[in-house]
Amino acid sequence: MQILAQLIVSGIAVGMIYGVIAFGYQLTFATSKTLNFGQGEALMLGSLVGLTVVAYTGYWLMLPVVLAFGLLQGAVVERLGVRQAIKTKSEAGWIMATIALGIIFKNLAENIWGRDALKFPSPLPEAPLSFMGVNVLPMEVAIVFGALALMLAVEFFNRRSIYGKAVVATANDRDAAGLMGINTSLVITFSYALSSMTAAFAGVLVAPVTLTGASMGGVLGLKAFAVAIIGGLSSGMGVIVGGLILGITETLFGYYFSTGYKDVPGLVLLLLVLSVKPSGLFGAAAIKKV
Amino acid sequence: MLKVENLVAGYGKVQVLQDVSLEVPQGSLVTLIGSNGAGKTTTLRAVSGMIQAQSGRITLNGGDITGMAMHDITKRGMAHSPEGRRVFPTLPVADNLLLGAFTRVTGSRPKGNVAADLDRMYALFPRLAERRAQLAGTLSGGEQQMLAMARALMLNPLVLLLDEPSMGLAPRLVEEVFAIIARLKAERVTMLLVEQFAAAALDVADFGYVLENGRVAASGPAAALKNDPAVRAAYLGAAH
Numbered sequence: 001m002q003i004l005a006q007l008i009v010s011g012i013a014v015g016m017i018y019g020v021i022a023f024g025y026q027l028t029f030a031t032s033k034t035l036n037f038g039q040g041e042a043l044m045l046g047s048l049v050g051l052t053v054v055a056y057t058g059y060w061l062m063l064p065v066v067l068a069f070g071l072l073q074g075a076v077v078e079r080l081g082v083r084q085a086i087k088t089k090s091e092a093g094w095i096m097a098t099i100a101l102g103i104i105f106k107n108l109a110e111n112i113w114g115r116d117a118l119k120f121p122s123p124l125p126e127a128p129l130s131f132m133g134v135n136v137l138p139m140e141v142a143i144v145f146g147a148l149a150l151m152l153a154v155e156f157f158n159r160r161s162i163y164g165k166a167v168v169a170t171a172n173d174r175d176a177a178g179l180m181g182i183n184t185s186l187v188i189t190f191s192y193a194l195s196s197m198t199a200a201f202a203g204v205l206v207a208p209v210t211l212t213g214a215s216m217g218g219v220l221g222l223k224a225f226a227v228a229i230i231g232g233l234s235s236g237m238g239v240i241v242g243g244l245i246l247g248i249t250e251t252l253f254g255y256y257f258s259t260g261y262k263d264v265p266g267l268v269l270l271l272l273v274l275s276v277k278p279s280g281l282f283g284a285a286a287i288k289k290v
Numbered sequence: 291m292l293k294v295e296n297l298v299a300g301y302g303k304v305q306v307l308q309d310v311s312l313e314v315p316q317g318s319l320v321t322l323i324g325s326n327g328a329g330k331t332t333t334l335r336a337v338s339g340m341i342q343a344q345s346g347r348i349t350l351n352g353g354d355i356t357g358m359a360m361h362d363i364t365k366r367g368m369a370h371s372p373e374g375r376r377v378f379p380t381l382p383v384a385d386n387l388l389l390g391a392f393t394r395v396t397g398s399r400p401k402g403n404v405a406a407d408l409d410r411m412y413a414l415f416p417r418l419a420e421r422r423a424q425l426a427g428t429l430s431g432g433e434q435q436m437l438a439m440a441r442a443l444m445l446n447p448l449v450l451l452l453d454e455p456s457m458g459l460a461p462r463l464v465e466e467v468f469a470i471i472a473r474l475k476a477e478r479v480t481m482l483l484v485e486q487f488a489a490a491a492l493d494v495a496d497f498g499y500v501l502e503n504g505r506v507a508a509s510g511p512a513a514a515l516k517n518d519p520a521v522r523a524a525y526l527g528a529a530h
């Protein structure tokens with residue numbers, strides 16, 4: 001029983017990371033019906049930039065630098081890889097371009113930071129806290145609250161500020177938003193920036209618990225994509241629940257069956273959802289255009 | 291105020307507008323009538339930048355706006371209540387209206403008093419006032435039509451383009467919409483009105499253009515067009 005509780009607690013932290021990356025996928029999908037398949041690499045870059053900066057500033061001051069870097073990196077991806085494809089309504093263009101940019105970023109990172117996994121200093125005590133025999137790392141708690149805080153902040157921005165409303169309007173009807181005087185190309189660039197910022201933030205949240213390194217992005221990006229499909233590309237609640245389902249299933253499966261196959265349940269879940277309810281467990285029919 | 295000269299436009303390789311010239315003087319209400327598929331909506335789309343003109347010239351308040359991006363044309367003061375309403379379904383009525391004033395709130399157009407204008411819209415369209423917190427997607431078709439109109443007015447536009455504001459409305463609501471248009475005219479809002487109810491449109495307008503297959507087939511003061519035998523036969527119903 002205690003082991004089960006322990007596994008679930010670990011699964012929650014992993015799941016929140018998946019959830020927050022998946023949330024990033026939703027941000028660009030909402031405004032442009034395109035996705036950044038280099039999302040995992042945005043996470044990896046955020047984490048490695050964080051690792052370099054943290055030596056000078058400490059963990060907390062490093063955060064704004066990494067967030068700003070994420071914004072910039074996302075904007076670059078949109079300008080180089082996506083804008084032209086949207087303009088020419090090319091269905092495959094943005095897929096290839098964002099994958100290609102992801103590979104380039106990974107190569108770049110391998111040359112700057114090497115290929116090895118690196119330890120990321122933890123801002124919080126590394127000794128686990130114990131609740132009724134269940135061990136929780138302080139950083140795992142930080143992951144859960146950090147991820148929730150970020151998603152809530154974006155949601156708040158969208159609902160309350162005029163610029164956030166402009167983002168929602170663009171997601172609703174791009175032409176009509178243009179008629180309001182909203183520069184919708186800029187909104188799409190912004191949503192890419194925000195999406196990469198989300199990933200970069202996830203990168204520095206997860207790095208102290210796992211390790212960081214040039215190859216950390218691929219699997220995380222793919223699993224978060226599975227979560228985005230499972231939860232639905234349009235439901236904020238969906239990615240949280242989807243992330244938790246995947247995170248917990250994985251940890252349980254890894255413990256009770258085999259760590260070697262720990263990536264299997266998520267992907268099986270993905271295949272199942274795609275064949276039974278392609279719009280995701282929570283979404284309206286959103287995936288049809290991908 | 292708005293001047294369209296020899297406009298040629300269409301969709302991809304399909305040319306819809308062959309040669310359209312028209313003028314909307316300041317403070318006037320001009321109507322554009324014509325049968326289905328004549329190119330009325332296409333004309334408004336080219337004017338507001340939703341589609342690009344292939345040739346011709348469009349000027350707003352003396353400034354050339356041909357080829358400009360939609361949002362830049364809006365910043366110059368052009369408001370467009372488009373065909374099919376196009377309200378933002380997941381946003382409440384109040385936010386839809388506020389977005390109509392986006393350029394004012396964000397400083398690219400004179401700000402004026404946005405809150406007072408919101409109240410003015412709620413007074414003009416009491417139905418919207420009752421539903422200000424409701425998501426626009428859950429409004430009835432008629433209510434959405436009013437919202438689209440009110441949202442466009444929130445720009446305090448130099449020119450208001452109205453594409454079939456009475457589309458799909460019950461007869462009583464159609465009258466209401468025409469009463470509102472008459473009221474805006476009395477307030478000297480400059481308008482270009484596209485209408486399926488040609489007779490009602492000519493009744494309220496100062497000047498009219500008849501569009502046929504992407505060309506202006508006739509034009510003149512609204513009263514004169516209304517009495518033109520050819521126009522009466524083709525667009526107003528013989529018995530009118």
Ligand SMILES: Nc1ncnc2c1ncn2[C@@H]1O[C@H](COP(=O)(O)OP(=O)(O)OP(=O)(O)O)[C@@H](O)[C@H]1O
Pocket residue numbers: 301304306324325326327328329330331332333
């Ligand atoms: N998005 C589009 N793509 C391609 N062709 C279009 C498009 N919209 C309209 N057309 C074509 O352009 C022509 C003119 O259409 P338009 O919508 O301007 O007519 P309209 O005068 O507004 O008609 P209605 O009274 O039915 O609204 C039609 O033949 C139509 O099929």
Ligand SMILES: [Mg+2]
Pocket residue numbers: 330331332373
């Ligand atoms: Mg039309």
